[in-house]
Amino acid sequence: MNFLSHFYFERYATQPERVLGGILPDLLKNADKKYMFHPSRFETILLDHPQFKPIYEGWNRHLEVDRIFHNTPFFFDHTHRLRIQIQDSLSGLPVRPSFLAHVALELILDHLLLKHQVINVDRFYEDLEKVHPDTIIKFLKIIGLEDTTKFMSYYERFVNSKYTYEYADITRISYALFNIAKRIWDFEPEAGHHLKLTEELIMYTDKQLTDYKSIYFEIQDRLSLAE
DSSP states (O other): OOHHHHHHTTTTOSSHHHHHHHHHHHHHHHHOTTOOOOGGGGHHHHHTSTTHHHHHHHHHHHHHHHHHHTTSHHHHHHHHHHHHHHGGGGTTSOOOHHHHHHHHHHHHHHHHHHHTTOSOHHHHHHHHHHSOHHHHHHHHHHHTOSOOHHHHHHHHHHHHHOGGGGGGSGGGHHHHHHHHHTTTSOOOOOHHHHHHHHHHHHHHHHHHOTTTHHHHHHHHHHHHHHO
16 A cells, blocks of 8 residues: 555554654655565564654554555455556556556555545644654664665655645646656656546546445454454
């Protein structure tokens, strides 16, 4: 799931560090795809610190949410149907439709949370801004990131840009999708590609994702059972 969907499961968190932890695995992946960390190896140290503990707990919740989501019929069904819906709009591009369908589903879910005001995005960014940079740096060094300069620079841009607000406008999602795809494939989409992909995303969202809340309820129920 994407940033705002992960925030959905931390929206009642009482510590801003918990909100950060809930998106930290994806932040690290976006900052550098080579980053690979296993905080569980340092569990004793992390659980013994009042600021590191909620970050670690949020991290674990993130992993569990993604594990559940990617193994639900909802995910398999919608990524399959969305792939079929968008494949013609990718004609002439090297982008794999199955890849883009996966990412598109996650961004559309974020869009729907914003559209229906299910989450408070102001609160999301306020919580991130409350986490002291020294806390983040120390946590990252414990889990094995010795040079935190690159990540902290990315993190500052992420918080300051507040770009997830743009997901409220579904016409912006095609730009995000193609930018993500360009990290893997070398291509430059034309205006027509954006227009066609946007049309297909709107059509799919309006007709096929009226049940979008069901996936959040299902994940929440399964998380509750595991606690």
